[in-house]
Amino acid sequence: MKPAVITGMAVRTALATDLAGFTEALRAGRSGITRLPSAQAGQSAVAARLTIPDLPAELDALPGLVPGRHARAVRTAARAPMGVRTALLTALAAWQQAGLDTDGPPPERIGLVVAGHNLTAGYAESLYPRLRRGRSHVPARAALHLLDSDHLGVLSEVLGITGEGCTVGGASASGNVGIITAARLLALDAVDACLVVGACAELSELERQALFNLGAMADGRAREDPAEVCRPFDAERTGFVLGQGCGALVLESTESVRRRGARPLARLAGYGIGLDGNSQADPDRHGESAVMTAALRTAGLEPEQVGYVNAHGTASELGDRTEAEALRAVFGERPDGPWINATKALTGHTLHAAGVIEAVATVLQMRAGFVHPNVNLYRPVDAGLRFAGRSAQHAAIRYALSNGFGFGGIETSILLAGC
Amino acid sequence: MDEQLLFETVRRHIVAVVPEIDPAEVTPEVSMADLGCNSIDRAEVVTLVLEDLGIDVPVPEFHGLPHIGALVELLRAHRP
Numbered sequence: 390m391k392p393a394v395i396t397g398m399a400v401r402t403a404l405a406t407d408l409a410g411f412t413e414a415l416r417a418g419r420s421g422i423t424r425l426p427s428a429q430a431g432q433s434a435v436a437a438r439l440t441i442p443d444l445p446a447e448l449d450a451l452p453g454l455v456p457g458r459h460a461r462a463v464r465t466a467a468r469a470p471m472g473v474r475t476a477l478l479t480a481l482a483a484w485q486q487a488g489l490d491t492d493g494p495p496p497e498r499i500g501l502v503v504a505g506h507n508l509t510a511g512y513a514e515s516l517y518p519r520l521r522r523g524r525s526h527v528p529a530r531a532a533l534h535l536l537d538s539d540h541l542g543v544l545s546e547v548l549g550i551t552g553e554g555c556t557v558g559g560a561s562a563s564g565n566v567g568i569i570t571a572a573r574l575l576a577l578d579a580v581d582a583c584l585v586v587g588a589c590a591e592l593s594e595l596e597r598q599a600l601f602n603l604g605a606m607a608d609g610r611a612r613e614d615p616a617e618v619c620r621p622f623d624a625e626r627t628g629f630v631l632g633q634g635c636g637a638l639v640l641e642s643t644e645s646v647r648r649r650g651a652r653p654l655a656r657l658a659g660y661g662i663g664l665d666g667n668s669q670a671d672p673d674r675h676g677e678s679a680v681m682t683a684a685l686r687t688a689g690l691e692p693e694q695v696g697y698v699n700a701h702g703t704a705s706e707l708g709d710r711t712e713a714e715a716l717r718a719v720f721g722e723r724p725d726g727p728w729i730n731a732t733k734a735l736t737g738h739t740l741h742a743a744g745v746i747e748a749v750a751t752v753l754q755m756r757a758g759f760v761h762p763n764v765n766l767y768r769p770v771d772a773g774l775r776f777a778g779r780s781a782q783h784a785a786i787r788y789a790l791s792n793g794f795g796f797g798g799i800e801t802s803i804l805l806a807g808c
Numbered sequence: 809m810d811e812q813l814l815f816e817t818v819r820r821h822i823v824a825v826v827p828e829i830d831p832a833e834v835t836p837e838v839s840m841a842d843l844g845c846n847s848i849d850r851a852e853v854v855t856l857v858l859e860d861l862g863i864d865v866p867v868p869e870f871h872g873l874p875h876i877g878a879l880v881e882l883l884r885a886h887r888p
Binding site: 402460463467468519522523524525526527528529530533 | 824825826827828848850851854855857858859862863864865866867
């Protein structure tokens with residue numbers, strides 16, 4: 390495939406809201422998962438929560454904002470739902486790292502892909518009491534804020550993006566679907582650069598409860614230390630832990646990077662995306678191995694060249710076992726197989742944002758030359774795979790895969806290459 | 809007194825919705841449009857004020873008012 394160059398990255402997770410802090414948290418294997426004091430029986434007792442951003446204060450602290458952008462951001466987003474405010478701050482950080490204000494492509498050649506769907510149910514839920522008290526008390530602007538596409542409007546207005554834009558969805562694979570969509574916009578020459586934002590869903594109590602009742606989410610009460618609850622690929626895993634987070638990437642064509650002499654952070658060298666033909670939440674190892682194989686094929690690589698896999702690894706009983714089988718099908722059983730770890734043990738499962746956050750985590754590890762620990766992995770589901778240990782390890786990684794699988798059989802894998 | 813309280817409530821919400829508006833510019837004689845509020849801002853202000861005051865009146869009744877004084881007057885008429 391025509392490679393896409395990553396020139397800007399940012400994350401906001403329970404671990405950190407800047408790249409340096411995120412890198413060190415990954416290296417240390419620090420968990421952002423904490424206990425929820427108000428959780429009742431029959432609800433998950435743990436989560437990795439994001440601090441709700443105070444937009445004006447955070448903008449004040451952001452160096453190098455172009456004139457007028459502070460006021461525009463406050464005007465369009467200060468009263469927006471938490472997810473949009475989070476997306477804006479994350480996007481701004483990635484945008485600035487890419488240096489798009491200085492010598493970036495013209496606005497109509499910059500695209501915006503917001504990865505995620507059903508982002509506003511928690512916001513909607515918060516409005517119901519107002520509706521019940523008085524029909525005229527429902528804030529008029531909610532008509533805009535209730536739409537996922539509010540992200541597109543706000544971000545494009547604040548950043549001055551006028552190229553192609555859309556939201557894309559794929560449940561927990563949304564982040565990777567967004568990255569792949571951006572790569573295709575670049576490959577089609579529809580844009581010269583594309584901002585991808587893995588959005589932070591504001592879940593409703595209803596959605597959280599349904600996930601819990603489905604059995605997908607860990608209860609978390611059996612362990613005293615909340616950091617030990619999320620155990621991807623461990624024999625004692627009990628389900629995922631909800632995480633709030635947002636990630637942003639700037640993908641750019643090689644021509645645009647060359648023209649302006651931008652600093653490449655990594656390249657998206659390949660991807661695989663497909664459906665299992667399965668409406669259920671149960672994963673399929675054939676679908677998972679197929680997208681990893683497709684990612685290798687589009688990048689023109691052999692499995693032996695991959696040094697690291699950032700697994701989807703949610704700590705789901707069946708999900709992790711299935712991903713382990715798929716990994717074994719692709720990479721075989723070799724002592725020098727790729728390192729494997731699961732970032733969700735630390736960040737929690739950030740749902741739609743996970744693919745973008747984990748792409749950033751992958752690039753940070755590649756650039757810093759380590760793989761982050763699997764802090765809760767004592768008895769691996771498959772002893773033949775090369776899981777990272779319980780402390781960070783040095784690793785020179787040239788090529789890495791990052792997997793993202795979603796309910797409804799949505800399978801994705803992206804291949805990242807160092808620069 | 810009541811009118812002043814209603815006016816201050818309106819002013820507070822106008823400035824909250826459009827932060828660049830100087831509160832001193834908000835007077836009964838000007839319209840929200842004159843101050844730079846677009847149609848969404850204006851509808852937003854009305855819903856926020858109605859909630860704040862505990863008045864539940866269909867929002868379209870507040871459309872097309874010539875200035876903020878008229879808005880305050882209408883609020884006063886609906887005040888329980």
